Amino acid sequence: MSNNNMDVFLSNHEPYWIASVDKTEYPALAEDINVDVAIIGGGMVGITSAFLLKRRGFKVAILEVNNIAHGTTGHTTAKITSQHGLIYDKITKSVGHDKARKYAEANEHAIHFIADLIKEKNIDCDFEEKQAYIYTQSDEYIKKIENEVKAASNLGIKATYLDKAPLPFDTKAAVRFDNQAQFHPLKYLLALAKDIPGDGSSIFEHTKVVDVDDSSDKCIVKTDDGKKVFASKVIVASHFPCYDGLGLYFARMHSERSYAIGVKSNVPSPDGMFITAEKPLRSIRSQRFDDGEILIIAGEHHKTGAENKTNVHYDNLGKFAKDNFNLQSVLYRWSTQDCITIDNLPYVGLINSNTSRVFVATGFGKWGMTNSTAAAIIITDLIADGKNKWQEVYSPSRFDISSVPKIVETNLDVAKNLIKGKLEALPEELEVKNGEAKVVKVNGERLGAYRDEDGNLHVVNTTCTHLGCELEWNEAEKTWDCPCHGSRFNYDGDNVEGPAFNKLGNSGEIENKVKPDIF
Numbered sequence: 250m251s252n253n254n255m256d257v258f259l260s261n262h263e264p265y266w267i268a269s270v271d272k273t274e275y276p277a278l279a280e281d282i283n284v285d286v287a288i289i290g291g292g293m294v295g296i297t298s299a300f301l302l303k304r305r306g307f308k309v310a311i312l313e314v315n316n317i318a319h320g321t322t323g324h325t326t327a328k329i330t331s332q333h334g335l336i337y338d339k340i341t342k343s344v345g346h347d348k349a350r351k352y353a354e355a356n357e358h359a360i361h362f363i364a365d366l367i368k369e370k371n372i373d374c375d376f377e378e379k380q381a382y383i384y385t386q387s388d389e390y391i392k393k394i395e396n397e398v399k400a401a402s403n404l405g406i407k408a409t410y411l412d413k414a415p416l417p418f419d420t421k422a423a424v425r426f427d428n429q430a431q432f433h434p435l436k437y438l439l440a441l442a443k444d445i446p447g448d449g450s451s452i453f454e455h456t457k458v459v460d461v462d463d464s465s466d467k468c469i470v471k472t473d474d475g476k477k478v479f480a481s482k483v484i485v486a487s488h489f490p491c492y493d494g495l496g497l498y499f500a501r502m503h504s505e506r507s508y509a510i511g512v513k514s515n516v517p518s519p520d521g522m523f524i525t526a527e528k529p530l531r532s533i534r535s536q537r538f539d540d541g542e543i544l545i546i547a548g549e550h551h552k553t554g555a556e557n558k559t560n561v562h563y564d565n566l567g568k569f570a571k572d573n574f575n576l577q578s579v580l581y582r583w584s585t586q587d588c589i590t591i592d593n594l595p596y597v598g599l600i601n602s603n604t605s606r607v608f609v610a611t612g613f614g615k616w617g618m619t620n621s622t623a624a625a626i627i628i629t630d631l632i633a634d635g636k637n638k639w640q641e642v643y644s645p646s647r648f649d650i651s652s653v654p655k656i657v658e659t660n661l662d663v664a665k666n667l668i669k670g671k672l673e674a675l676p677e678e679l680e681v682k683n684g685e686a687k688v689v690k691v692n693g694e695r696l697g698a699y700r701d702e703d704g705n706l707h708v709v710n711t712t713c714t715h716l717g718c719e720l721e722w723n724e725a726e727k728t729w730d731c732p733c734h735g736s737r738f739n740y741d742g743d744n745v746e747g748p749a750f751n752k753l754g755n756s757g758e759i760e761n762k763v764k765p766d767i768f
Contacts, residue, residue, distance in 0.1 A: 250610070250670065252636075253454035254401065254474075255276060255550070256566040257510065257559070257563045257564065257566075257579045257582060258563070258582075259579075260510070260511075260578075260579040260581055260582050261580060261582070262583065263581065263583060264324050264478075264509070264581065264583040265511045265536065265543070265545070265580070265583075266323050266324075266325070266433060266434055266435045267319055267323045267324075267435065269433070269435075270435045270436060270439060270519050270580065272316055273316050273317055273318075273442070273454065273601055274437065274454075275313075275317065275446075275452040275453060275454040275665045276453060276454070277453055277454060277455045277456050278310075278312065278453040278456040278472060278478070278708050280476065281474070281476060281477045281478070281754070282310060282451070282478055282479070283467075283478075283479045283480070284305050284308045284309055284310045284450070284451075284479075284480050285308045285309065285480065285481050285482065286299075286302055286308070286310075286480055286481065286482045286483070286632060287309075287310050287312065287468065287470045287478045287480035287482075287483045287484070287594070288309060288310065288311045288312065288483075288484045288486055289312050289470065289483065289484065289486060289487050289491060289492070290311075290312075290316060290320070290484075290485070290486035290487035290488065290491075290494065291311045291312075291313030291316075291317030291320075291452065291454070291460075291465050292317075292318060292320050292321060292322035292323075292438075292486065292488065292621070293318075293322045293434065293617060293618065293621035293622065293625075294484075294486035294610045294621045294624050294628075295311050295313070295317075295404055295486040295623035296311065296317060296318065296438045296442050296445070296484065296486070297438075297441065297443050297621065297622055298440045298484055298610075298624075298625040298628055299311050299442075299445045299450070299452075300444060300445060300627055301625060301626065301629040302464050302597045302629055302632065302633070303444070303445055303448075303635070304653075305629065305633050306450035307450075307632070307633075308448070309335040309392075309443065309445065309450045310450065310451045310453065310478055310480070311451070311452045311453065311454075312453050312456045312458050312470065312472070312478065313452070313453065313454050313456065314455070314456065314457045314487075314625070315454065315455065316454050316455075317438070317442060317452060317454060317670070318434070318435050318438045318439065318442075320620075320746075321488045321585055321586065321587070321617065322434055322435075322659060323434070323435060323436065323619065323737065324509075324584070324585035324586075324619070325434055325544075325617060326509060326532055326534060326545055326547050327431055327432055327433065327434045327534075327618060328361050328429070328431055328433060328537075328616075328618060328664060329359070329361065329363055329364075329429065329430040329432060329618045329619070330356075330360070330381045330426065330430070330522060330619060331353060331356035331357045331406060331422075331426065331429070331619060331620060331630075332381040332383060332426040332429065332524075333356070333615075333616040333620075333711065334383065334526075334615075334616075335354065335383060335390075335393055335394070335397045335616065335698060335745040336449045336593060336603055337397060337401045337404055338393070338396040338397050338399070338400035338595065339354060339407070339593070340592075340594065341400050341403070341404070343592060343596070343712045344462050344592070344594070344642065346404075346537055347403055347644040349400075350404045350405065350641075351638070351639050351641070352639075352642050352643075353404040353405060353406055353596065353715070354404075354405065354597045354639070355601065355620075355626075355627075355639040355642075355643075356591075356619040356620065356621040356623060357406065357618075358623065358626075358645055359407070359618075359619035359620070359622035359623045359626070360428070360429060360619060361432055361438070361465070362622055362626065363376075363432070363618075363619075363622060364376065364378075364430060366441075366650055367437065367580075370440060370441075370651075371411060371435065371441040372441075374432045374433045374434075374436035374437040374439055374440065375431075375433040375436065375536065375537045377430060377431055377432070377537075377555070378428065378429070378430050379429055379430055379431050379520075379521050379522050379534070380413075380425050380427055380429060380520075380521045380522070380523065381429040381521065381522045381523075381524075382414045382415075382423050382424065382425050382426075382524070382628070383397070383423060383424050383426070383520055383523075383524055383525070383526050384414035384416065384420045384422070384423040384524075384526065385420065385421055385422050385423070385525065385527055386418075386419065386420055386421055386521060386525075386527070387421065387526075387527050387623050388678050389527070389680060390421075390422065390527050391422040392420055393526060394410065394423065394424050394526060394709075395410060395422070396425050397490075398424045401426070403427045403562060403665065405466055406426060406628070407424065407427040407428060407450065408426055408535050409424070409425045409427070409430055410423075410424060410426055411423040411596075412426055413621065414523060415475045415519055415521060416502040416519050416523060416533075416573075417519065417573060417574070418515065418573050420600060423483060425521075426692070428538070428591070429522065430520055430524075431534055431536070432596065433536075433537075434618065435477075435492060436679070441499040441708040446589065446619050448502045456472055457473040457489070458470055458471065458472055458473075458487075458491055459471055459472060459473045459491075459750055460481055460492065461485070461492040461607060461643040462496075462605050463483070463604055463606050466664050467479045467480060468482070468483045468606055469608065470483060472571070476765065479608065482606050482607070482608065482632050483606065483608065483644070484606045484607075484608045484609075484628055484637070485509075485600060485607065485609045485611075485628075486609075486610050486641045487588075487609065487626075487694040488588065488611065488746070489504065489588055489611060489735060489746070489747050489748050490600070490609050490611055490748070491733075491748070491750070492600075492602065493600075493748070494600035494601050494607055494609070494646060495594075495601055495603075496609065496685070497599045498596065498611060498612075498645075498748075499607070499715070499716070499734045499748050501587045501590060501596075502589060502590050502591070502596075502611070502612050503552060503553075503588075503589050503734075503735065504552070504553040504586050504587065504588055504589070504734065504735025504747065505550045505551065505552055505553060505586070505587050505589055506550065506551060506552075506553050506584055506585070506586050506587075506723075506730075507530075507547060507548060507549060507550040507558070507562045507584065507585055507586075507587065507708075508547065508548065508549045508550075508559075508562040508563055508566060508582070508584045508725075509532075509545055509546065509547035509566070509581075509582065509585070510545070510546055510547075510563060510567060510570065510579050510581065510582045511538075511543045511544070511545050511576070511579070511581035511582070511695050512543060512544050512545075512546065512567075512576055512577070512578065512580065513541075513543055513544075513572045513576075513577040513578045513580060513678065514543075514544050514570070514575055514576060514577055515540075515574075515575040515576075515577050516574055516575045516576040518535035518544050519532075519533065519535070519543055519576075521755055528551055528563065530547075530548035530549070531547075531548045531569060531648055532545075532546065532547040533538070533545070534550055534765055540612065541631055541693070542582075542650075544570065544574060544704075545754040546566050546569060546570050547566070548566065548575075549562035549566060550615075550725060553586060553730050553731065553732065553734065553737070553747075554721045554723075554732030554733070555721075555732055556721075556723075556732040556733070557722045557723060557724055559584075559639070559720050559723050559725035560724055560725045560726060560739050561671060561722050562584075562630065562725070562766050563725060567579060568750075578702040581694040584725060584726060585749075586735060586737070586746055587613070587614055587615050587617075588611055588612045588613065588614070588735070589612070589614050589683055590612035593614060594612070594642065594643065595610070595611065595612040595613050595620050595624065595643055596609060596610070596611050596643065596644075596645035597609070597610045597611075597613070597623070597624040597627050597628065597640075597643035597644075597645070598627065598628070598631065598640055598643060598644045598645050598646070599645065600645060602643070602646045605724060608628045608631065608632070609645055609759065610624035610625070612709070615731075619627065623643075624641065624643070627639055627640055627643060642763045650767050681698050681700045681706070682700065683700050683701070683702050683703075683704055684700070684701070685699070685700060685704075686698065686699035686700075686722040686724070686727075686740070687722075688711060694710060695711050695712065695719055696708055696710055696711060697709050697710075697711040697720065697740075698723065699727065699730055699740040701721070707740040707741055707764070708737070708755060709729065709740070709742040709753040709754065709755055710753050710754040710755070711729055711732065711753070712753075713734075713736050713748075713749055714736075714744070714749045714750065714751040714752070715731065715733075715734055715736050715747065715748050715749035716733065716734065718731050718732065718733035718734070720732075720753075723737070727739070727740055728740070728745060729742075729753065730745060733746060734748050734749075735747045736753065738753050741755075743755065
């Protein structure tokens with residue numbers, strides 16, 4: 250435990266959302282099947298899409314590599330808000346008033362959609378209406394907040410400028426969005442999921458999709474054990490697209506990691522949902538917990554694979570909680586990964602301009618609750634009706650000449666990381682202590698060694714199986730992370746996130762080069 254931030258590293262290293270519900274037990278796909286729509290990914294987009302499509306008479310199948318709602322959806326802060334940072338002034342200038350208005354409308358509609366569905370189905374998911382605030386402690390951001398209030402108001406959002414946010418520390422300005430909300434995302438989604446199986450529709454867990462073939466009369470979704478799902482339409486809703494469809498999504502997005510802690514405080518929680526305008530980012534919200542509540546404090550984002558001393562981010566969040574909320578204890582800690590597009594707007598719609606059968610939903614940034622709900626509505630409408638009023642602003646095939654510098658910047662950064670990993674000097678022999686990981690070069694091969702707390706050594710080839718970038722160790726999550734496109738692997742080499750399909754190669758050669766823990 251570092252920095253004396255209570256017991257951050259003794260807390261449950263699992264999101265509160267996942268720890269507080271029973272694990273689902275849907276079967277794995279055991280045989281080839283035929284459906285109208287195959288949905289790859291059982292998160293917010295996948296479950297909501299399946300629920301809506303089944304309501305409209307389609308036979309659907311969700312194919313989830315793990316347990317449903319346990320991916321990015323289960324690692325969120327779960328704010329149901331159209332307040333996505335200082336975005337509306339920015340996108341009004343970049344894409345114009347009409348498209349910015351449609352984006353605002355889609356996300357405001359998503360709030361009401363979720364609220365209405367919870368009421369209709371009487372879902373007990375800790376839903377609470379809350380006001381959402383962006384606040385600043387910097388003079389530099391006062392004018393930016395003023396501009397955001399004007400832009401959001403002009404787009405139909407009820408936004409108000411405040412001289413101070415209702416927080417127990419000094420702030421210099423804030424914007425408040427009314428009629429926003431928060432909830433327990435897994436309680437909500439697992440209730441929806443119960444309505445999906447039956448009448449030709451299914452949910453399959455522990456089913457890994459490795460390819461999509463849309464060259465035949467029907468699309469064929471292929472799994473890693475040779476099973477096939479034949480479908481008229483396919484939705485790729487796996488966070489980062491597991492099937493790219495020549496859409497080059499890896500070149501048009503980058504991945505960022507963020508961190509969260511769930512804490513007990515000795516003071517009442519602030520009433521609302523809060524986020525900073527400036528860095529370091531701090532997100533604050535309360536959550537019902539037993540007979541009281543906990544505070545969820547998040548932030549500390551950085552590009553995936555750019556840092557390996559990642560435990561410092563939990564330290565920093567713990568210090569913030571201690572300094573501002575009279576921290577009593579840290580109960581939960583977790584991290585998540587977000588896909589950031591070059592223009593900060595998601596990609597939702599047909600995966601490329603040459604298909605009419607494969608759809609994608611990705612690039613929600615840090616605002617997946619409303620954007621993923623809007624995405625499910627958009628794709629459902631496109632499949633059922635052939636159109637949706639918001640499709641233009643979300644279109645994956647959109648192109649703006651002003652985006653070219655950002656595309657170049659993103660891919661130059663990829664090239665820099667690729668070359669850096671290949672040229673770095675590495676030792677031929679090293680010590681690895683229990684709980685530690687290091688990189689070594691053996692016969693020209695870059696290998697990663699992690700020794701677990703029991704002294705067992707885990708060795709992998711650290712070349713990412715996506716496009717060959719060299720991975721970096723993430724000490725907080727005990728994973729090997731790709732700084733190029735965000736793929737992540739556990740210390741045994743299994744893929745846990747990102748565009749890579751294949752696991753890392755293991756190597757026994759390094760074991761003779763690695764000294765044991767020295768006591």
